[in-house]
Amino acid sequence: MWLDDYDTPDFRERLAALWAEVAPLYRQLHAFVRGRLRARYGDSVVSRIGPIPAHLLGNMWAQTWGNIIDICKPYPEKKAADVSAQMKEAGYTPVRMFRLSEEFFTSLGLEPMPDTFWNLSVLERPADGRELVCHASAWDFCDQRDFRIKQCTVVSMDQLITVHHEMGHIQYYIQYKDLPMALRRGANSGFHEALGDTLALSVQTRKHLKKIGLLKEEKDDPEVDLNFLMLTALDKIAFLPFGYLIDKWRWDLFSNVTSPEDLNCAWWQLREELQGVKPPQPRSEADFDPGAKYHVPANTPYVRYFVARILQFQFHKALCQAAGEYDPQDSSRPLHQCDIYQSKEAGKLLSAMMRLGHSVPWPDALEAITGQRAMDASPLREYFRPLEEWLTKENERTGETVGWKSDGPVCTKTPEAT
């Protein structure tokens, strides 16, 4: 049932093949990050060939690692284009972040947010202290006018990207609002998750951050550029195995491959096998760690985010070409520096795709933007190529082992005696 949305009989095999295509890049990143963490915390905490202790990666679920950019900058003495501090200095507020995002959408010729959005959304944690599920979400009230976001927004660059992610959902709702109710869905759920992220890929470029005054005008520096790519990879690449494994774990539960007595240990086995991380302390079936991830108790399928991570680079490449901001033959304008801001051509492609909602098979919708009918990881690989080349050389230079071997069992049926 969960895979029905993708309408592809061998979808699981397709996903496995996509993961295999991006895993070499993930392993290079993993090896490099483990090396830097070992230098920081010592061999007794981070082993040379073992999985990385998950609590060192700067995120509760070790799903994105951007918070440890300072440990991971290729050129530590140079900047990394995390503009959180500049946003705070410039007096950004949550509402201003949403207005900025809206302006990016309208610059492409897409729709502004309706009054209901501005009047009824919850864009900050309520000051009255009431309990609220703060995980960001976007809502279609299905009456063709009321669309809202609920997000406990804080002023940071990471959250600015989430703002665009959520605005992407709303834009999609608005674009397909006139379709019959049953078709008011994304081409598949990965498309819905990819839309706002695609725009954010332009917003976070140094070129765009300079345009909106969050970065100072400085001449291009390839070392700063690599720091920027690292920050992006710590989000986009680090996430890939996580985005894949949550549903891998649930598909196995649903089909009785994993028995209910092995819930937690099966989880950590996948975490080790795919992400190369291990828990900070021994786990057992007395714990239920996947329950800490919002989408598990919420029963929300998750592989959509893996799909979206692949699709958004396909979209980005096609839109950049349409905008005249990127040409595969011109190495002076690489994919990771492209900003589609103000491109009506890019906006037309996006709108034509979104207005289809769920009325056509998703390969048709993909073709409307990219001319391709299949998911393809090569735009993602192309985007990160300069970083991948740098990582490969650097891991060779420092003699880092690429890949990981288990340090021993991390999860047992019953709690280990202490």
Ligand code: X8Z
């Ligand atoms: O849940 C979300 C969005 C709402 S659809 C904030 N995301 C996943 C997560 O936070 O785990 C976006 C990226 C992955």
Ligand code: ZN
């Ligand atoms: Zn989303």
